[in-house]
Amino acid sequence: xxxxxxxxxxxxxxxxxxxxxxxxxxxxxxxxxxxxxxxxxxxxxxxxxxxxxxxxxxxxxxxxxxxxxxxxxxxxxxxxxxxxxxxxxxxxxxxxxxxxxxxxxxxxxxxxxxxxxxxxxxxxxxxxxxxxxxxxxxxxxxxxxxxxxxxxxxxxxxxxxxxxxxxxxxxxxxxx
Amino acid sequence: xxxxxxxxxxxxxxxxxxxxxxxxxxxxxxxxxxxxxxxxxxxxxxxxxxxxxxxxxxxxxxxxxxxxxxxxxxxxxxxxxxxxxxxxxxxxxxxxxxxxxxxxxxxxxxxxxxxxxxxxxxxxxxxxxxxxxxxxxxxxxxxxxxxxxxxxxxxxxxxxx
Numbered sequence: 001x002x003x004x005x006x007x008x009x010x011x012x013x014x015x016x017x018x019x020x021x022x023x024x025x026x027x028x029x030x031x032x033x034x035x036x037x038x039x040x041x042x043x044x045x046x047x048x049x050x051x052x053x054x055x056x057x058x059x060x061x062x063x064x065x066x067x068x069x070x071x072x073x074x075x076x077x078x079x080x081x082x083x084x085x086x087x088x089x090x091x092x093x094x095x096x097x098x099x100x101x102x103x104x105x106x107x108x109x110x111x112x113x114x115x116x117x118x119x120x121x122x123x124x125x126x127x128x129x130x131x132x133x134x135x136x137x138x139x140x141x142x143x144x145x146x147x148x149x150x151x152x153x154x155x156x157x158x159x160x161x162x163x164x165x166x167x168x169x170x171x172x173x174x175x176x
Numbered sequence: 177x178x179x180x181x182x183x184x185x186x187x188x189x190x191x192x193x194x195x196x197x198x199x200x201x202x203x204x205x206x207x208x209x210x211x212x213x214x215x216x217x218x219x220x221x222x223x224x225x226x227x228x229x230x231x232x233x234x235x236x237x238x239x240x241x242x243x244x245x246x247x248x249x250x251x252x253x254x255x256x257x258x259x260x261x262x263x264x265x266x267x268x269x270x271x272x273x274x275x276x277x278x279x280x281x282x283x284x285x286x287x288x289x290x291x292x293x294x295x296x297x298x299x300x301x302x303x304x305x306x307x308x309x310x311x312x313x314x315x316x317x318x319x320x321x322x323x324x325x326x327x328x329x330x331x332x333x334x335x336x337x
Contacts, residue, residue, distance in 0.1 A: 032248075033333060033335050035214075035333070036332070036333045036334070038331040039215045039220075039329075039330060040327060041221075041258075041313055041330050042220070042325060042328070043222045044224065045233070045322075045324060047323055048224070048226075048227045050227045051229050052230070086229055086231065088323055089323065118320050143319060143321075143322060146230065
């Protein structure tokens with residue numbers, strides 16, 4: 001009986017000490033922090049402004065098809081090309097000009113079907129008559145990227161007679 | 177002949193001492209700085225320089241830094257978090273290739289200011305040797321984010337799995 005009493009006391013004493021230790025250990029173990037280290041990581045984004053047009057030559061021919069008798073001037077349109085852009089400043093805009101100084105016929109261009117990301121709201125795209133001086137083609141494109149269709153319109157009054165205007169280079173310039 | 181109670185008492189003291197020693201040992205190995213996990217290489221600096229019209233700026237990846245760790249007493253893992261006031265740009269990090277049996281890379285972690293610790297490398301076996309894994313940071317800003325510089329303080333923590 002004496003042995004069992006001692007054994008019981010021993011176990012009781014042991015459990016009194018071990019139980020709290022075990023519990024603390026079990027509680028702490030899952031969140032045991034072994035080591036920690038930090039460093040700096042920098043991301044720098046400068047002004048970015050990009051613009052591109054789809055390849056291909058735009059050819060407009062007023063050849064009688066679609067011409068309405070008695071209506072002057074005669075017009076023809078093309079939507080064969082597109083323009084894409086991206087700009088990360090709020091003031092970005094796109095201007096356009098042509099390399100052809102002496103023009104017999106009028107050529108205009110306008111951005112249509114504008115798809116801006118994250119939004120097209122605020123984008124302005126007037127009809128621009130092409131000259132050798134840069135003119136605003138799209139404004140309000142800042143902090144956006146997107147695409148649009150280029151709507152070219154050739155306008156030929158009957159009084160201008162026949163001929164061909166070749167705009168060797170039509171340049172779109174994006175500024176931030 | 178010693179009474180059984182005396183033997184038990186002695187056993188109890190020894191076992192108590194042993195347990196305390198084990199706990200102390202575990203605590204020692206759990207203190208940061210002992211067998212420390214470290215970051216090596218060059219702290220990542222990412223400059224976004226190009227973009228394709230119509231798409232977002234071209235993402236840039238930096239692999240110039242590493243995390244070096246070793247196995248602990250228990251199965252462990254490494255978590256990651258960041259602090260970046262006024263964060264503007266998307267930044268993510270993923271572990272490069274890890275030697276078999278030395279842990280498993282979690283999916284790429286998007287680093288957001290104030291985020292909670294997120295698993296980065298998991299299932300690091302106990303007592304595995306020193307292991308170095310490259311850190312693949314990828315920045316993917318958008319035009320709508322504007323311009324500027326984000327400075328993150330990225331913290332890696334090795335904890336029990």
